Amino acid sequence: MRDYKQEYKTQKARGEHEDRMERQRARRKLDAKGVDRAGKDVAHVKALSKGGSNKDGVKLQPASVNRSFKRKSDGSMK
Numbered sequence: 001m002r003d004y005k006q007e008y009k010t011q012k013a014r015g016e017h018e019d020r021m022e023r024q025r026a027r028r029k030l031d032a033k034g035v036d037r038a039g040k041d042v043a044h045v046k047a048l049s050k051g052g053s054n055k056d057g058v059k060l061q062p063a064s065v066n067r068s069f070k071r072k073s074d075g076s077m078k
Contacts, residue, residue, distance in 0.1 A: 019048045026058045041066040049077065 011017050026042045040060040046052030047069075070078045 022048055022054060026054050029054070030058070030060075035060070039063070047077065 008017075011020070023042070023044075026044070027037070030037060030042060037060060039062070041063050042058050043061040043066045044052045044054070045057040045059060072078055
């Protein structure tokens, strides 16, 4: 059985919680506008891991494009 309370605590400690909330707000904003997101991901113009936010803009992309990025030899994004 998963310990959701522990997962939440770990996520907060790593600083991942705010990014997840930012992604959720972006999806909800598009849903409120009535945008059909079927089969698409809401992508941030500037990646959250690179300091982006919803203010920088979001766009719809196919999942195959949004979930794979060019990487450096250490595995981080270029």
